Amino acid sequence: EIVLTQSPGTLSLSPGERATLSCRASQSVSSSYLAWYQQKPGQASRLLIYGASSRAIGIPDRFSGSGSGTDFTLTIDRLEPEDFAVYYCQQYGSSPQTFGQGTKVEIK
């Protein structure tokens, strides 16, 4: 199975700063079938990005995804207070679909 490694584990930033989150795959992710989610305690996880770079419906354009093959990035421009959360990547190109272990973006 494809192992996804997210880095860093925790990112301490201030509102208004840019967050850059990495997701590295142990094998090439087929057709860039890579998604990103935001998770907050007690709330439903929210799909941010699919297909490595396509924003889901209703997602602000400060969220962007990039990458291909084994290296993918989620960038959050100008962090808003509501953006502090845990972010997961998921690959769905190979069975079984797998998730990274998450990156926590916390307020500095």
Next chain:
Amino acid sequence: QVQLQESGPGLVKPSETLSLTCTVSGGSVSFYYWSWIRQPPGKGLECIGYIHYSGSTNYTPSLKSRVTMSVDTSKNQLSLKLNSVTAADTAVYYCARSRSGWDYFEYWGQGTLVTVSS
């Protein structure tokens, strides 16, 4: 707005069966795939498997012998049963919707914690 809500016992005894329901509102269970995903405390997310509204299923190999998923289109609900549970099955359990079996998840429930303990 589509909403998913998991429900079920928060405590299950070892060797017994874990049973959860996912109620879908704001949309129909028809024409979609529905997955169950779990996250043990302090660990990563694991896909348990998925069910199509037609009833076809696909379970992750490591849990296949213990898992049963079903869908009730009349109630707009999904269900998960996991038998012979152990402490290793303690986790937050989520239901989620996708457009195909192996796909990204458009909607998630907020999850429900199930603890396996005597």
